[in-house]
Amino acid sequence: MDNAVTAKKKWWSGGHSPFSVSYGKLMMWYFLISDAFTFGALLISYGTQRFMAQAWPDPNVVFHSFPLMGHANLPLVFVSLMTFILIMSSVTMVLAVHAGHHMDQKATARWLILTIIGGIMFLSCQAWEWTHLHEVGAWWGRNPFPNHDGSAPLSTNFTDFFFTITGFHGLHVTSGVVLNIIVLINVLKGTYQHRGHYEMVEKVGLYWHFVDLVWVFVFTCFYLL
Amino acid sequence: MSNEATLHNQDLMHHGVEHGHGNGHDGHDHHHEETFISKYVFSMDHKMIAKQFLITGIIWAIIGAFFSVLFRLQLGYPDATFPWLESILGHWAEGGRITAEAYYALVTMHGTILVFFVLTAGLSGTFSNLLIPLQVGARDMASPFMNMLSYWFFFLASCLMMSSLFVQTGPASGGWTSYPPLSALGDASIGSKIGMDLWLMSMAIFVVSSLLGSLNYISTILNMRTKGMSMTKMPLTIWAFFFTAVLGVLSFPVLLSGFVLLLFDRHGGTSFYLSEIFVAGKVLPNEGGSAILYQHLFWFLGHPEVYIIILPAMGIVSEILAVSSRKPIFGYLAMVGSIFAITLLAFLVWAHHMFVTGLNPFLGAFFVLLTLLIAVPSAIKVFNWITTIWRGNIRFTPASLFSIGFVSTFISGGLTGIWLGNSAIDIHLHDTMFVIAHFHIVMGVSAFFGMFAGIYHWFPKLYGRYMNQTLGFIHFWITLVGAYLIFWPMHYMGMAGMPRRYFDYSNWQSFNMFGGLNEFISFVVIIVFATQLLFVFNFFYSIFKGRKLTTPNPWEATTLEWTTPINPGHGNWPGEIPEVHRWAYDYSKDGKDFIPQTVPVSPDESKH
Numbered sequence: 001m002d003n004a005v006t007a008k009k010k011w012w013s014g015g016h017s018p019f020s021v022s023y024g025k026l027m028m029w030y031f032l033i034s035d036a037f038t039f040g041a042l043l044i045s046y047g048t049q050r051f052m053a054q055a056w057p058d059p060n061v062v063f064h065s066f067p068l069m070g071h072a073n074l075p076l077v078f079v080s081l082m083t084f085i086l087i088m089s090s091v092t093m094v095l096a097v098h099a100g101h102h103m104d105q106k107a108t109a110r111w112l113i114l115t116i117i118g119g120i121m122f123l124s125c126q127a128w129e130w131t132h133l134h135e136v137g138a139w140w141g142r143n144p145f146p147n148h149d150g151s152a153p154l155s156t157n158f159t160d161f162f163f164t165i166t167g168f169h170g171l172h173v174t175s176g177v178v179l180n181i182i183v184l185i186n187v188l189k190g191t192y193q194h195r196g197h198y199e200m201v202e203k204v205g206l207y208w209h210f211v212d213l214v215w216v217f218v219f220t221c222f223y224l225l
Numbered sequence: 226m227s228n229e230a231t232l233h234n235q236d237l238m239h240h241g242v243e244h245g246h247g248n249g250h251d252g253h254d255h256h257h258e259e260t261f262i263s264k265y266v267f268s269m270d271h272k273m274i275a276k277q278f279l280i281t282g283i284i285w286a287i288i289g290a291f292f293s294v295l296f297r298l299q300l301g302y303p304d305a306t307f308p309w310l311e312s313i314l315g316h317w318a319e320g321g322r323i324t325a326e327a328y329y330a331l332v333t334m335h336g337t338i339l340v341f342f343v344l345t346a347g348l349s350g351t352f353s354n355l356l357i358p359l360q361v362g363a364r365d366m367a368s369p370f371m372n373m374l375s376y377w378f379f380f381l382a383s384c385l386m387m388s389s390l391f392v393q394t395g396p397a398s399g400g401w402t403s404y405p406p407l408s409a410l411g412d413a414s415i416g417s418k419i420g421m422d423l424w425l426m427s428m429a430i431f432v433v434s435s436l437l438g439s440l441n442y443i444s445t446i447l448n449m450r451t452k453g454m455s456m457t458k459m460p461l462t463i464w465a466f467f468f469t470a471v472l473g474v475l476s477f478p479v480l481l482s483g484f485v486l487l488l489f490d491r492h493g494g495t496s497f498y499l500s501e502i503f504v505a506g507k508v509l510p511n512e513g514g515s516a517i518l519y520q521h522l523f524w525f526l527g528h529p530e531v532y533i534i535i536l537p538a539m540g541i542v543s544e545i546l547a548v549s550s551r552k553p554i555f556g557y558l559a560m561v562g563s564i565f566a567i568t569l570l571a572f573l574v575w576a577h578h579m580f581v582t583g584l585n586p587f588l589g590a591f592f593v594l595l596t597l598l599i600a601v602p603s604a605i606k607v608f609n610w611i612t613t614i615w616r617g618n619i620r621f622t623p624a625s626l627f628s629i630g631f632v633s634t635f636i637s638g639g640l641t642g643i644w645l646g647n648s649a650i651d652i653h654l655h656d657t658m659f660v661i662a663h664f665h666i667v668m669g670v671s672a673f674f675g676m677f678a679g680i681y682h683w684f685p686k687l688y689g690r691y692m693n694q695t696l697g698f699i700h701f702w703i704t705l706v707g708a709y710l711i712f713w714p715m716h717y718m719g720m721a722g723m724p725r726r727y728f729d730y731s732n733w734q735s736f737n738m739f740g741g742l743n744e745f746i747s748f749v750v751i752i753v754f755a756t757q758l759l760f761v762f763n764f765f766y767s768i769f770k771g772r773k774l775t776t777p778n779p780w781e782a783t784t785l786e787w788t789t790p791i792n793p794g795h796g797n798w799p800g801e802i803p804e805v806h807r808w809a810y811d812y813s814k815d816g817k818d819f820i821p822q823t824v825p826v827s828p829d830e831s832k833h
Contacts, residue, residue: 012455012456013452013453013454013455014361014362014450014451014452014453014454014455014458014805015450015451015452015453015454017447017448018447018448019447021448022448023367023368023444023445023448023449024367024368026367026443026444026447026448027367027368027371027440027441027443027444030440030443030444030474031436031440033474033475034436034440034474034475034477034478035478037475037476037478037479038478038479038481038482039482040479041478041479041482041483041522041525042482042485042486045482045486045497045518045522048515048518049497049513049514049515049518052515053513140489140493140494140495141493141494141495141496142494154512154513155496155500155512155513155514156494156495156496156512156513157496157497157513157514160489160493160495160496160497161497164485164486164489164495168485
């Protein structure tokens with residue numbers, strides 16, 4: 001019985017990784033699944049509360065400002081820019097991982113620096129948006145936005161969830177930037193060149209893409225729906 | 226990637242570890258100079274980390290069990306006063322009788338401590354750490370550094386939880402589930418003040434610890450098995466630890482999300498869980514929240530959590546029953562399949578804790594069906610355990626007795642689960658002593674029996690000595706009989722409608738008839754608690770004075786951990802890691818009592 005099972009699947013017979021990946025990458029994947037559940041729980045909570053609410057603010061009205069543009073009505077333009085920046089930083093991350101595969105120390109460092117700049121730009125945009133919303137009276141426990149049907153807000157659910165979930169995502173971007181900086185230092189020091197592979201770049205890359213992917217869902221849930 | 230190569234492939238975070246365990250490829254034991262700190266405190270050896278989890282768990286178990294003695298005194302002797310209570314609890318027990326606030330704090334902390342700190346960290350933390358590398362044939366965990374962090378995060382969580390016992394307003398007292406709005410409003414009860422914050426922070430750190438540990442367990446089992454150790458040759462302990470870790474990785478993050486929202490409700494002025502509330506005659510401004518949302522988030526962890534507790538015990542029991550009855554485990558693949566089925570179903574039944582919260586009865590019907598489905602894999606496992614020992618040549622050791630005791634309590638506690646899983650019967654039985662009886666037998670006592678069995682069985686591997694058998698037998702019989710005497714009568718109280726979570730029943734005419742029974746239960750609780758102290762004595766005494774091992778394989782078992790030296794160093798095997806050729810259960814085969822996994826299969830051997 002046992003022999004039949006093992007004869008077919010040599011990959012699983014022990015002595016090597018069945019997926020031919022290091023334990024570190026495996027752990028990163030499992031961590032990402034776990035983290036997906038954290039965000040999933042938050043977004044599903046948001047979904048149920050919103051579904052139960054009588055009415056909800058219109059994102060086109062709430063998110064219509066742009067820095068230095070005064071009172072110009074530019075719905076969702078700023079957040080589109082933020083999203084563009086974050087997705088571009090994913091592209092540069094892909095290029096960093098690619099350069100790592102070719103053992104190109106300089107190119108890896110260059111693309112990593114661009115990724116870090118992209119991350120910091122995204123966080124700065126978020127900081128501006130939060131500050132702006134705070135100025136118009138929004139915060140945890142304070143919801144100044146009328147519902148899309150014009151009625152006054154009945155609860156603070158909209159802002160509560162907005163700040164909690166985008167804040168939680170921002171925290172992930174921040175830790176991603178920190179990880180990228182640590183890896184960049186190691187790239188510049190030649191640690192991975194010496195080690196013979198750039199797998200650490202790949203691992204932080206996985207995390208970075210995951211954070212981007214989460215943003216796509218956060219963006220959809222708060223700005224588009 | 227080979228085991229050795231994986232060990233050497235450390236990332237930048239594990240820099241300092243790298244030279245700690247690289248003895249395999251050159252085939253000699255390394256004599257690394259270890260300081261007291263690196264060997265006993267910030268150890269990265271999975272065996273030492275297992276001991277740290279075990280001893281921390283034992284300390285927590287004594288505290289948690291002692292709390293139950295204290296509140297059982299109140300339930301059993303509501304009119305009596307115990308002046309010594311005032312000397313240890315101060316104003317929480319003025320005049321020698323504990324206050325209602327203290328009672329709820331004790332109940333809450335009893336649940337929290339035993340569910341999370343003892344039966345999750347103490348059980349899974351101990352045996353996953355000890356057995357995974359030893360039984361799959363690895364030098365250590367995939368990442369020894371993360372493994373060390375896992376313990377120290379647990380330690381930090383323990384410190385926070387412990388400190389909450391000493392704050393002026395007392396620890397959390399809203400039950401181990403910490404339902405809002407009670408837990409969200411500091412004005413609602415003194416247990417919802419700073420004690421609740423410490424509870425939430427401690428639990429959040431506990432989630433981090435659990436995640437670090439579980440990721441390690443999963444990657445070690447998948448990636449680091451020795452040559453020949455295919456998944457289907459793994460002992461059932463490893464399968465159980467594997468699925469336990471999967472449950473933890475997928476369910477704890479949801480609890481964390483729930484706690485984040487609760488913290489904002491407590492301090493951020495938000496209304497995630499709060500709506501239309503009066504506290505002390507004052508109207509709160511909160512609108513639009515839902516307390517039921519918290520229950521969904523909590524029980525999405527809370528239900529898998531009971532399997533996180535029971536699966537390791539099941540794995541340990543499967544292994545010990547095969548070893549001690551000198552028979553192969555019955556239905557190996559059915560055992561693996563049923564663990565998998567339980568893991569899957571564990572995520573689909575959480576709402577059976579919420580049948581009476583206003584859940585749509587139509588939805589409830591699905592949760593009833595899925596809940597009752599769990600009886601199928603559970604029954605498969607029970608029958609397989611019984612057929613494993615059936616006509617076996619049973620060696621009665623404390624470990625085998627506790628394993629048999631596990632099967633007994635798992636059956637009697639599991640059967641009442643079928644009652645409670647029905648949403649119609651649950652209307653009558655929810656929140657009564659029946660529920661207390663059910664989950665204490667099926668998950669508290671059973672998991673403890675699995676843990677005791679594991680400690681008695683693997684103590685020789687942990688410390689190179691045996692535990693005292695006579696004390697073990699006394700421990701077993703008093704605990705088994707005591708557990709049934711404590712919890713069996715509670716079924717009757719529950720069926721009569723006696724609710725749980727009450728401080729004092731004496732003004733409640735209908736339950737006065739249970740006064741004597743309550744006194745009896747409390748009396749037995751004290752005896753059983755004292756017996757556990759006997760076990761603790763046996764444990765620590767045997768570490769230093771126990772009978773020494775003379776053979777590396779004292780139980781004549783087949784698994785890999787017994788191929789290591791009596792006191793294995795960091796790296797486990799002095800030479801090469803042995804290769805595995807057969808499954809873990811070749812007992813009484815072809816006239817041989819047992820054949821270790823490392824023995825090659827000879828051509829004239831019979832198939833099993």
